[in-house]
Amino acid sequence: MVAKKSQQRLGFKTGEYIVYPAHGVGLIANIEEQEVAGLTLELFVISFEQDKLTLRVPVGKIKSVGMRKLAEEDEVNNALHTVTGRARVKRTMWSRRAQEYEAKINSGDLIAISEVVRDLYRSDDQPEQSYSERQLFEQAMDRMSREISAVNKLTLTEAVQLIEKQLAKSPKRTKADAAESESDEEAA
Known part of the structure; x- marks a missing residue:
């Protein structure tokens, strides 16, 4: 060598x-x-x-x-803005959505990863996540926070806090919304 x-x-x-x-x-x-x-x-x-x-x-x-x-600062800002949006959960079976989320995470595209973070985020007053949802959320959050940390020269903890602060601004997903999407899944 x-x-x-x-x-x-x-x-x-x-x-x-x-x-x-x-x-x-x-x-x-x-x-x-x-x-x-x-x-x-x-x-x-x-x-x-x-x-x-x-x-x-x-x-x-x-x-x-x-x-x-690494992403440019504009792309990081777009990703942070993306997580403040309303969760867009398709009305397909969980296994299909999980594959799509996994593909977005492994695409390496910061915006796609931020969409997964946004769609799988649950605040404390929202319904529990399944184990697989939680795993995908944590994987997406990890990828997003590491890139933001490297771009903005923050510690990993500061990057996670920045993302969580943005997530707190997003429209709340109610228990009724979650129950509706679950009943649609069962019907599918």
Whole structure:
């Protein structure tokens, strides 16, 4: 394994935070060459400290895996504005909605992730969430807060508090709304 002299490829450089859709926010620790099956590959070494994970991604695969730079401040503001909107819960079966939420989370798109946070958010006076709803909400919240934390140079706790403050501004979903969507699910 030999480290490359120039530490920038395709607009990405070492020491830079990026978003890798399947894992969230990571840090490009190095750009290195490695020989695999007789071929020399140039790899981004991406560290995901929160998951204690190091990923090596071939430079040529960056587009196909959807790796991107952190969102701009405007996009962060749009995402925070998105969570203040009314939850848009489709009237389809939970399993179908769960797949759609999972796809949005793994898309790496901050706005799509903020839609999942908005749609699955429950305040204390609202009906309980199922285990799978809670898991998806926490996964989306984690991805969103990590990116906002990196963009706005906040601690993770401050980023979560910022999102929760925005969520508190959203129109309240009543128990009647939840019961209505549950009865529609059962009918489907």
